[in-house]
Amino acid sequence: MLIIASYDVSTLTRAGRKRLRRVAKICERMGQRVQKSVFEIEVDQMQYEQLERELLAEIDELEDSLRFYRLTEPAHLRVKQFGNFKSTDFDKPLIV
Numbered sequence: 001m002l003i004i005a006s007y008d009v010s011t012l013t014r015a016g017r018k019r020l021r022r023v024a025k026i027c028e029r030m031g032q033r034v035q036k037s038v039f040e041i042e043v044d045q046m047q048y049e050q051l052e053r054e055l056l057a058e059i060d061e062l063e064d065s066l067r068f069y070r071l072t073e074p075a076h077l078r079v080k081q082f083g084n085f086k087s088t089d090f091d092k093p094l095i096v
Helices: 014-030 045-058
Strands: 002-008 032-035 038-042 065-071
Touching: 002 014, 002 045, 014 032, 014 038, 014 045, 045 065
Parallel strands: none
Antiparallel strands: 002 038, 002 065, 032 038
């Protein structure tokens, strides 16, 4: 399934800036950044639950926000993109 994860972490304190870095690293490990605090993440149900647990363990629910969008349309209808960002198609062979 394709998940869109977005977050807003308060960075007014040193602890908040550290939380922001930890949240970003978790998301970077699992998916690709499409905007500063927005990630596209392709996961199965178990990976999704793990991602949710890890992120909830990092954020401060009184100061931060975290949102997940589960996209359920057929793959070719999920995303329209415009502009200069071109996402990676993880279903195609990756050449490094």
